[in-house]
Amino acid sequence: MTPTLADAERLDAADPLASFRDRFLVPDDPGLVAYLDGNSLGRPPKATAERLAALVTHDWGTRLIRSWSEGWMELPFEIGDRLAAAVLGAEPGQTVVADSTTVCLYKLMRAAAAMRPGRDEVVADRGNFPTDRYVVEAVAAECGLTVRWISPDPAGGVTLADVVDHVGERTAFVTLSHVAYRSAWIADLHGITAAAHDAGALVVWDLCHSVGSVPLDLDAAGVDLAAGCTYKFLNAGPGAPAFLYVAAALQDGFAQPITGWMGHAEPFAMGRDYAPATGMRRALSGTPPITGLIGVDEGVKLVAEAGMDRIRAKAVALTELAVTLADDLLDGVGIGSPRDPARRGGHVTVTHPDAKTLSDRLIAAGVVVDHRPPDGIRIGLSPLTTSFAELHRAMTVFADVLQMS
Known part of the structure; x- marks a missing residue:
């Protein structure tokens, strides 16, 4: 009935x-x-509307530039840790809120290619969101990689068997969406990550349609690298900044390609040469978008409260x-x-x-x-x-x- x-x-x-x-x-x-x-x-x-009004009248309007030293500088990491606890299944110190999803994916893919020298292939989904495919092609061209495309069922998505059939000793990394943007297919995060590792490759996961919708356990799954947006199920607002996750074990070798002053070990030293910071600060490039971060923070709070x-x-x-x-x-x-x-x-x-x-x-x-x-x-x-x-x-x-x- x-x-x-x-x-x-x-x-x-x-x-x-x-x-x-x-x-x-x-x-x-x-x-x-x-x-x-x-x-x-x-x-x-x-709550976002109220928080933004307070930002304009107090943090920005009254405290002005002093707010950077009174808390703004640490927001990308503090909110990243709250996001990780609420929706990623990840321990602190592995997630930072910054940039757009496109920029985050580019950083992660370039870093993944660099962490697997001598390997000249990347495995990707032909049916993935356009940004993912375009970034894969750009990184492959820049790094001299060949893309091995998986073409899944449009009403489904990439399976573990698909990945096993495409990875090998030449694979530098695999990049996939956990939830397919078109069909909503949920990929086997644990199985695919393990299969890539068995081949000696890394995995870059796009979590845009997962975060705030599907429970995740990145640490338990052994995920290497991940990115996702915050303006969908996290309700952070149009153009709100995305996030990057880099597993703690990979951070010392993580060399992101967009080196800006905020990723420097001493941003305010204004040094002549770039020296990457330790931990997730090295994933930053430019000045954090404070108004966007406020939206992320309030969205994460709601999701954390709901569970x-x-x-x-x-x-x-x-x-x-x-x-x-x-x-x-x-x-x-x-x-x-x-x-x-x-x-x-x-x-x-x-x-x-x-x-x-x-x-x-x-x-x-x-x-x-x-x-x-x-x-x-x-x-x-x-x-x-x-x-x-x-x-x-x-x-x-x-x-x-x-x-x-």
Whole structure:
């Protein structure tokens, strides 16, 4: 039997995370039926607005440049450690918040290539997010590497068997997304990392669609290097800085390619030659983006309070409801995500030959989704801000839009 709106409302009444919706700003937009794109840009927390106002009036407005020595300089590391504890499963001293995901991935891939001299191949996913593929190609060209591409099922993702088939004694590093941006396929983090290590290679993980959605245990998995954004499930704000994770055992050999003054052992010595700092400070390049860091900090606090186990449980329940409603209500639409919830992250992609037109019509009807070429419509389900009733109303609108097309 197809779940009803009343069924969805009962799920909301029993939802232990329901109260978190009140911790976010809700737009005065009567035309908005549902926001199902929180996996691209999360809603703004009320605490972030308050914290930014205080930053402008006090830390920046009153203390001015003195705030650098009164705490700003350490924010990338302090917030990085809080992020690591809340969502990465990582001990302190291995994570720093800085730059964009693209820049972070570039730093990690160049460092990984340098840490495996004599190896001339990199294994990557042909279906990965464009940035990842573009950075792989650039690093390969700069370092004289050959890319061995894996071409996975678009409705799934890279498997352990795929990686085993592609790695070898020439592999410098493997780079993959833990959760596929299109299908939400969850890769085998532990198994793939171990397989790469068995071949003597490193792994660079992109965690953009994992962080704040799927529990992680980077230290236990033996992960080498990882990066991810903070403006999706961490709700840190548009363009908020990303993060880098470098396992403690690799930090002494980590030579990142964008050497700036903040990564120097003595930034304010203004020395003639570059000398890398110890620990994660060497991963920095330029001046930390304080306003963006505030957004990350408040987003991490909310996720830490909610707890990743509860967030994951709700993500599974939301995606299960989305799949069921898609099967029951959406004629002519396929499922472009794994049906096994254990293999599916925090969004569901449905497929249709005219996906772009349908996406535009859905947005015009008040259901905000996004289109992923060639035929995907991605339904993003953010556990702290998406309700079951909101999802049900959206899928009902989706069915109406289909009937009119």
